[in-house]
Amino acid sequence: MHLETFAKGDSPLHCLDPRAKLVAAAAYSLVVGLGTTLALGWAALGVALAAVLVARLPLGSVARRLGAVNLFMALLWVMLPLRLVPAPASFWGLSWEWDPAGLRLAGVITLKANAIALVLMALLATSTINDLFHALAHLRVPTKLVQIFLFFYRYLHVLHQEYHRLTQAMRARGFAPGNNLHTYRSYAHLAGVLLVRSYDRAQRVYQAMLCRGYTGTLWLLDHFTWGSRENLFLVISSLIIAALSWLALESSTWT
Amino acid sequence: MHISEGVLSAPVLASGAAVAAAGLAVGLKKLDYDRLPQVGILAAGFFVASLVHVPIGPTKAHLVLNGLLGLLLGWAAFPAIFVGLALQAVLFQYGGLTTLGVNTTSMALPAVVVYLLFSRLAQGQGRLAWVAGFGAGFLGILFSALMVSGALAASGEAFSSVARLVIVAHVPIMFVEGILTAVIVAFLGRVRPAMLGGASPGVSKEAGR
Structure with missing residues (x-):
């Protein structure tokens, strides 16, 4: 079972301090996960694709992983526009109703879920699990x-x-x-x-x-160095996340 | 039963995270350092056991075994399930970071409830152990399905039909998990009764520290 398929590499994202990547990935997931507009969805997907390109991940494997994410999305595309409504005339007392607003909702969710999955691949899967634990x-x-x-x-x-x-x-x-x-x-x-x-x-x-004298203390062997690269990364990602939160708060009249 | 990112509403995500944090805090507090290897390695065992795909009619479903996990680990079900879900979020992007709380809660809270209901009974002999095992497996999935469905339904009117589908789809799984958990509990009762001791499986006693 080889799990850390994306962890090897020398892209700028591979070399970053995993602490910076963890913080940025969590903030991004929070903002994008909570947004409800199509504009946010597209912008988030754009940012995510850029991150995957910067990380120079093998695009074939990235696509395969996204396929798994989108299995659940396929279910939403069918189930969200179909709504159960009370219908006293029918046998079960319920009937289906087609609701086009559900399609828009399914679209927003699909964009957001794919964007977050891509960012997690670019930021977290590019560190070894051992580094993430540390x-x-x-x-x-x-x-x-x-x-x-x-x-x-x-x-x-x-x-x-x-x-x-x-x-x-x-x-x-x-x-x-x-x-x-x-x-x-x-x-x-x-x-x-x-x-x-x-x-x-x-x-x-x-x-x-x-x-071997275990008393419950975990001795940390790896220590990370926080340099100007990490500062630069945090500045850029804060700007992106601020822009995304602005899109998330923006009223969605034009979407 | 992972809910993906981007589906649930903010209040649902926040309450899921709050319950998961509280459960983790209780689970870790009740856990002595000498049981950390046991919880981590049993969590790995359960993770691998969930790779088993059981045929149900024309399809297959993977084992969940959260009821059994509750019987064996008690409150430590929270950290044990949390690590499994966190690893999947990071490695395979199943679920995600913001949904980690809701997903942990919907699997671990039923495990703890099952532990409180059945852990005594599961240590019994013969038929009692079978009943406890079936109840643990069945209710573990039933409660989980109800919580996932509730999280979806509470996130918006649009999810009401998905929420119903979740429960209907899990009915056959409840019976299969019930039968399998009953057999496993009976098996463990024969070969390693200490494992069913719930909160304090006697690691230190058997290790002769």
Whole structure:
């Protein structure tokens, strides 16, 4: 399971201090997520595309990821314009009504969701997960939460391999899933074994850590340097976010 | 059941974030340092278990297991679910940063409710454990679907039909999760009864510290 596909690179966004990127991504998500106008949606998408180009991400993989985001959007394009209205004459007491305002709403949501997904790719996926954890710890996120994150991410890969071995063993014994109780029981036991192995591994990990003197302190090994590049980035992103918030507040009479 | 960015209204996002923050605070406060590896690694186990796709009629659905997660982790369900959702937001852009609060709440709050309702019963023998397991799996999904649906409905009149669809679509999943969780609880009761101890699975006791 290779997850950090975008983390390697030497673009200006890859080299930035992850703390600056985290702060900017959070502010951008907040402003764009809460806006309701089409103008904001288009502007946000423009900014997001620019960020992806600056990060020099492989556009094919970016498009594939956006595809997953837009599956839910496809549902909204169908469901938002269709509205349930009470109709005493029909059998269910309800009927469908076509509402064109729903199309506009679906459009705004699609623009915003794609824009935010692109910005998260350009800003957050360009750091390694390890760097992001360190950035969180430096930003004074509670140490217990950061430690849970570290254990979670470290053993995710190990347990995924375990899962792979277990399903391979099931296939080797001729298991074929279907709509029957046997399938449900087999999958339940698969999940159960996976959880037992997680639990046992957690105990061994904890014992090994005790041997090495673990007392609950997380020693941060990586320290980031905040230079003029980070200042410049924060100035530019604050200007962009200020412009976007102005668009978000602007009345939407002309959209 | 992730709600994407850009759908929900500001008051809904804010209340979701507030509940998630409170749940995280309680979960972390109740958690001793000696259980951090356990919560992190079990969270990883649940994350991987959710890759299992179970056939339901002509389609497939992935496991959620938030009811079982509640039984095993209690209030630590909040941090455990939060880390999984945060990772997906950062790595795959499923969900997002502003929806993290609502999505965490809609999965973790049902887990804690299930823990409070069934954790005693799940430690029982035979039929009791089956009942607790089925109830935990079934209600975990039911409550989650209700919360997701409520978040959508509260965000605007336009979402009322999507909100209904969410509940209808989850009815078969409730039964499947109920059956699977019952089998898993019975299995854990046989091989690792300590895991069903809820708030204090005896790591330190068994480790012989």
